[in-house]
Amino acid sequence: MVTRKALKTQIVSIPPRSSGTELHLAVSEVATGSYDATRIMAGSMNWVTPLDLCGLRAVLEFSALNLDEVFFDCPIDTSVHNYAERMALYEDLPDNVTLSRARPSLNTNARETLIELNRVDSPESVEHILEAVQKAAYHVFGRGRVATACGTAIAAAAENVLDHAESPIGAFIAAQRYENSGLELACVDLGFGIPTTLRRRAQYAQLSDIEAIECALEDGVTSANDGDVGRGAGLADLCKTVRLAGHSTLTIHSGRAYVTVGSGAQIAQVTTPATAVVGTWIAVRLKP
Amino acid sequence: MDYMVSEKWGQFLATRERGRKVREDIETHLSKVRAGDALVLNFIGVEGITVSFGDECVAKLILSRSSGDFADRGLAIGGANEDVRETLEAVLSRRKFSAVLITESDVEIIGQDDLLSATLKEAVQLKTFSAADIADRLGITVQAANNRLKQLVATGSVVRERVVPDGGGKEFSYSVVIPTYA
Numbered sequence: 001m002v003t004r005k006a007l008k009t010q011i012v013s014i015p016p017r018s019s020g021t022e023l024h025l026a027v028s029e030v031a032t033g034s035y036d037a038t039r040i041m042a043g044s045m046n047w048v049t050p051l052d053l054c055g056l057r058a059v060l061e062f063s064a065l066n067l068d069e070v071f072f073d074c075p076i077d078t079s080v081h082n083y084a085e086r087m088a089l090y091e092d093l094p095d096n097v098t099l100s101r102a103r104p105s106l107n108t109n110a111r112e113t114l115i116e117l118n119r120v121d122s123p124e125s126v127e128h129i130l131e132a133v134q135k136a137a138y139h140v141f142g143r144g145r146v147a148t149a150c151g152t153a154i155a156a157a158a159e160n161v162l163d164h165a166e167s168p169i170g171a172f173i174a175a176q177r178y179e180n181s182g183l184e185l186a187c188v189d190l191g192f193g194i195p196t197t198l199r200r201r202a203q204y205a206q207l208s209d210i211e212a213i214e215c216a217l218e219d220g221v222t223s224a225n226d227g228d229v230g231r232g233a234g235l236a237d238l239c240k241t242v243r244l245a246g247h248s249t250l251t252i253h254s255g256r257a258y259v260t261v262g263s264g265a266q267i268a269q270v271t272t273p274a275t276a277v278v279g280t281w282i283a284v285r286l287k288p
Numbered sequence: 289m290d291y292m293v294s295e296k297w298g299q300f301l302a303t304r305e306r307g308r309k310v311r312e313d314i315e316t317h318l319s320k321v322r323a324g325d326a327l328v329l330n331f332i333g334v335e336g337i338t339v340s341f342g343d344e345c346v347a348k349l350i351l352s353r354s355s356g357d358f359a360d361r362g363l364a365i366g367g368a369n370e371d372v373r374e375t376l377e378a379v380l381s382r383r384k385f386s387a388v389l390i391t392e393s394d395v396e397i398i399g400q401d402d403l404l405s406a407t408l409k410e411a412v413q414l415k416t417f418s419a420a421d422i423a424d425r426l427g428i429t430v431q432a433a434n435n436r437l438k439q440l441v442a443t444g445s446v447v448r449e450r451v452v453p454d455g456g457g458k459e460f461s462y463s464v465v466i467p468t469y470a
Contacts (some may be wrong), residue, residue, distance in 0.1 A: 123306045127306070134371075145374060147371075148336060148370075148371040152375060156338055162305075234340075
């Protein structure tokens with residue numbers, strides 16, 4: 001007779017509109033190694049942003065990598081479930097991830113309004129992101145400086161992951177163009193995070209997590225030890241894009257820091273979360 | 289000779305890794321260009337590049353030229369759309385470098401200008417000249433002309449060769465190598 005081991009299961013409950021905190025916490029708990037399985041309860045979700053999608057996929061992948069079994073309770077709301085499918089949330093999931101519902105079969109192609117979840121793990125994937133975001137930005141801002149800046153800035157954020165983060169799952173990027181609120185983009189990785197990466201350089205070693213993120217937003221600040229003046233443009237370019245685009249915001253969650261940059265590239269809000277955020281979670285809203 | 293960037297590498301170019309590979313390929317092509325000729329980096333068909341790609345590819349080419357590499361052959365940028373041009377402007381300005389851009393009707397300095405445009409304009413008219421010729425045209429000292437010409441050589445618009453003047457000694461002779469302006 002075969003007896004099955006009782007799994008110690010983590011329960012992650014996602015509210016109708018995720019704040020991201022429960023996903024940050026889920027990653028931290030998985031990283032402690034105290035569980036065998038996880039159940040991510042997203043059944044009540046009635047609104048999903050690009051950041052939610054990137055975060056959910058990152059949690060699913062990270063849990064699948066570290067735990068025996070992963071259960072995902074899909075959104076009960078069919079439109080949300082369909083949207084998750086269209087955004088490729090369920091595509092090519094690891095074998096030990098089980099979905100509570102069948103994947104919907106969809107025929108619609110909404111590529112002009114959305115950029116489905118993309119994993120960033122190679123120069124080619126960064127180039128794909130550059131192309132997709134630049135083209136999506138043309139629809140919001142027209143051809144020109146702002147659209148170019150959107151593409152290059154997000155591609156720079158993606159490249160930062162390849163260069164510095166050493167994320168076990170790579171990074172996930174997604175975007176959605178809304179009629180009224182412009183373009184929303186997100187990039188999530190579960191690597192070292194900005195504060196830890198920047199503090200590797202002696203001159204930044206004493207910075208707090210919040211100070212490190214504020215510092216990383218300045219042009220020319222890099223964790224690369226060669227002091228090359230051509231480096232350190234990635235996050236600064238994101239800031240510049242927010243300034244160029246008008247009514248826009250950039251939100252960065254990493255380590256024990258939540259930093260929001262508003263229009264005018266001024267730091268609008270700084271918060272210290274109770275639990276350190278694993279990796280770097282970036283959301284950008286760009287509106288003319 | 290034109291180096292067609294998009295034909296070999298695609299329409300959207302990103303990352304330092306890609307930039308390094310493209311630069312190394314360009315250097316291989318540059319090594320085959322005859323002294324006194326120029327290679328045009330033709331960006332026709334390239335829709336977008338990132339700052340890191342532009343820095344690793346174009347800015348580092350200029351950096352190696354300012355150290356004397358391939359100083360006897362020219363380099364120019366052509367076919368860049370507004371998006372590519374703007375990103376190249378940003379990466380070159382960050383390093384305080386300049387490059388020469390051939391447009392449909394003109395030739396321009398992009399990146400850090402610092403009076404280089406005026407110097408290039410005179411150089412294009414003279415075609416082959418000495419530092420003293422430029423100094424005379426611009427009403428500046430020969431030393432100042434030498435400093436500007438050193439930067440022009442780094443851009444790839446002008447090449448120099450050592451010559452022995454009639455009265456003995458040594459000096460440099462400069463020649464414009466930008467296609468259609470040489």
